[in-house]
Amino acid sequence: MQPSRATSARAAEQEDSPVQMSVLEGDAALAPQPMAAALAEPDIEADAGISRPGKLGKRRISIQDQSDRLPFRKLLLVFMAMALALLLSFLDSTSVSTALPAIANDFSAAKSISWVGNSFLIANTAFQVLYGRISDIFGRKWVLMGALMIFALGNLLSGFSQNMAMMIVFRAVAGAGAGGINSLAMIIFSDLVSLRERGKYQGLLGAAVAIGGGIGPVIGGAFSEEATWRWVFWFTVPLTAISVVQIFFFLPLKHVVGSFRGKLAKVDWFGTFLILAATIFILVAISGGGSSYAWDSALVIALLVLGGVIFIAFLIVEWKVAPLPIMPLRLFKNLSVCVIFIQTFLVGIVYYGNLYYLPVYFQIVRGKTAIESGVLLLPLVITQTVASTVSGLVVSKTGRYNPSIWTGFVIWTIGLGLQTTFDRNTSIAKIVGYLILEGSGIGQTFQTTLVAAQANGHKQDRAVITGTRNFFRSIGGSFGLAICGSIFNNLLMEHLEASPVLSNSEASAIDSSSLSLPTGLTAAERNAALDAYNSALKPCWYMFLGVGAASAVLSFFVKDNLKDQIEEAQPERKKKSKQDDEEKPKEKEDIGMESDANTKLDESAVGSLSSTPTLEDARNHQVDPLDVTVSEDSAEDHLRKKDGTTT
Template sequence: MSRNRDIAESESLEIVGDTKQKTSNKDVEQKGAKQEPECKTDLADQTYYLPRRYIIQVFLACASVGMTGLLDETMIAVALPLIASDLNTGSQISAVATAYFITSTACQMLYGRISDIWSRKSVLLSLLFILFIGNLASSLAQTFTQILVFRAIVGIGGGGIGTVGQIIVSDVVSLRQRGKYQGILGSSVALANGVGPIIGGALAGTSSDGWRWIFRLELPLAVLSAAAVIFFMPLKPVEGSILNKLAKVDWIGAALALLGTTTLVLGITWGGSEYPWSSGHVIGTLVAGGVSSILFILWEWKGAALPLMPLHIYKNRVVIGGIATHTLNGFLTVVQVFYLPTFYQTVYGYSAVKSGAMILPIVLVQTAISTLSGIIITLTGRYRELILSGWAIWTIGLGLITTFNANTSLAKQIGYSLIVGLGVGQTFQPSLVAIQGAVERREMAVITSVRMFVRNLGGTIGLAIAGTVVNVMFRSHLKSLNLPADVYEAIIDNPVVARESVDAATLGQIIEGYRRGFRVVFIIWVAVSGLALILAALLMVNYSLHRDDDAELKEKAKKLLEEKKAKKKGHDDEQKGANGGL
């Protein structure tokens, strides 16, 4: 109990660093571009370099919260065909995943600034509450419209959990040491990506509506995560009235970001699937999204007092490279998580559990390499070589996956996935360290939030494109088989039922049609990964990860904590004396 009181009391320590940080550029390839803060509104500095024993508990809490959010996202992936069958949604089921990513992406840029204004802990608890309510409602959904709306609500909460967790890491650990700790945190992300589909498949397969248990499982996880945040995150509070904090939020920018992201993604999702690309629905939403995005940029440039996305950060080439490659990273990662299990179910006839388990080779290697990459960055202070190596290996692995056919052996399926995991593990966390090292400390939360925004945007667009490609090609192929209308509609609604409703020869043709659609998606993966490799080679140079005031902040934190403990001990001794030594 005494230790918990020490932690709670240490929250009030004032460890405020100079917001205009200088960086040492000794032994690096390129000097960082000088950033001129353009923000007109003061923010409380939440930098709080904790002693190692406290860092561990903060990281465990961050890992718990991150796992809760990612499990929510990945468990549902393998259950989509079963939800489609139970609710009779047909090929529209991909909209359930898209709804989550639309809201999580559209709200993403808010999370960084709001956590600057309200404090990390209060924002994180609010997001967990939204996640809880959305999952509770999702578990009770009876129609396609209901599950769509409720998953969109979950996206608002789930989308910000990982972002705020990464921001907290930036608050409590110095930039150079951050690589090691974020590598460990990245391992928990990879683990959730791996076990999520397995757990989701196991729960969904228990009965026709077993998928509801996926959402029910999230309820206690959200409660436990909230408890971890409350008791094990000794973070600094932010002073100020509610009205003052509300006045600082860039509401116009938030509205434009929501409108632009939502309409753009809807247009891409509808095009070629729900409506022809030339239809008014698609053109109208794409135009609205484009106009809203332009207005958002203009507002952030000239109108916002405290921008959600300060444009001056894009003067730095590493920021540009990091944002571009994170967009492509999101495209690839999200589509892999959602569509590889579906590919294994439809083409190879694997169960939901086995198809989810087939993601494990990627995840296990990614987990180990992510941790190792973080340690290497801490030891060497370099990230460029890791990023380039990662994208090169990832591209090779995806190229091998394009060779998958109905006769590909299990050994090759696993082996090629291991290569993909080796590449993925070297790209995500090193890129985060790179862009954080390229901006001022006051912009740390913003750049982390923008990074997650573009990653989610890439994932949302990836899901839309992959779904469109597979659906269009699969429908076209099925029509050429001249199947009875009722069989055709049943297979469109749930391709897995083809194994029970047609003869072996027809089944082979149906599977081949699905495989062709997926092969196009796989080829798109290779092109996207290759583009990311080129961009990283051109833009991701090594910047110094040393901050001149790191040692000062650590020492100040240590001394203030010791003084606080000594003061508390003296107070306890006085109380003990007053009570007669009892």
């Protein structure tokens, strides 16, 4: 029985049988093929996994479906491993924020300290889009374990850094590993659970993301104040090793067929090089513009132009050249998927911006310690965790994700609007209340939008949809931090110089300290500096409000088809099950008819024995040996007579 051609999202949910999926870029349909048929094609794996040319002149590449279903107990063990990996990745990205002042003091590098965070985020963003397709080719398990090892190595070396250059390089290594963790943990769980159950488990993974991102600043501040900032990086290493061990023993290995050389030939090397180069050039330019370098400097302009040209070349390669693109452009033909990518980019701007600049507000404008700053972020984290979990359960129960997405973005936008009222005298109760509102909003959207993207795309594109979506979130975060940094740095100096209380030298000293006020200031000078910091942060809050509102508007353009897919997929499965049940008695009937025919032939040749099957029938695989009921002696006599032998 041949499976039907998958031309709609309904076929994407037929996940219970392994298939070998042929991917042809362009308008050609994505057709799942039976595993046996795919393996029977000549030289698919021997010739680098490349089969016949497609309709558009491109080579057609076979990728293997890695879906699996596990008993609940095993699924729970895998979930714990994935949740720990995600928690560590996001914790590592935010814990450094409260450790930056201590690092800057040790290395005497206040002006370049922002590159500790920027290098991690740039590498995270650049590599994140690659892991989805790489895991399609080499298998999820080994690629995830490799990403975790890279992450651990980067953090270990970061703790041993002796200067700012070493710190920036090693943080980039950790970021490259973290990018793989973020994408693969979500991809793997999408492989292990059905589309209906996906909301529940992705919501729980979203809770791990929220907890990691939220407790990071607390842990970073605690190590910086009570021990040394180096432990901010070192303490993640043994925990990452535990995650690797969990994954090795608990995550089933879905073997991807083919030789290593054949798999290497499937990789879109040209596209990989181009997207890495384009991302790095563009993000280095926007991260350094306005702080390390002037926006109109030759270096920044050259990096932006070069990055833009390389990115255009990348799009052409993915469109016309790559047989198995790392970012298939057909994804952007789907309105809902395209909207979610744009929306995720906007969410990244606000999400990462808040995680980095709320601690600046708490520690400088409000005078809190690093630990207190982290504690003030907990209302945002806890409510985001609860909302992510609850919304996932609701999506799985109702089969609808748009109500959660709409509600979440509206509540989040209201919270961001209230955040614009933050000043030097805002009560702690109001701050906590507003952050609870924001957390309950963003928690309903963080992972629900991933379920929406996967539901609107093809099953074959599940990994690249997840990787591309996370890529847009990270690159949004990079843009957000760069824009906020430019606004904050420029306005801070402007307000300091405009203050009648501060001299030019004092304004320069305060601006150079950036993350802490210099000692020796009078009360009036200190108040003027704090007012300048508060005024410099205000435009960032207003930008967050505008971006959040735009995200809320975009959410109404996402098609909600999860329930329809589930309902349409169920009859397909029932029909297949019914057909299988009907075929089983038919096969037995055919075997019985064949046995009767063979028996009649034997009777005409050697006289009547019995109408029951013989051992010869069993020997010739015509019947099951258990169906032979004649005595051993009569069967042996029959065989001797047939062979012309005598006793």
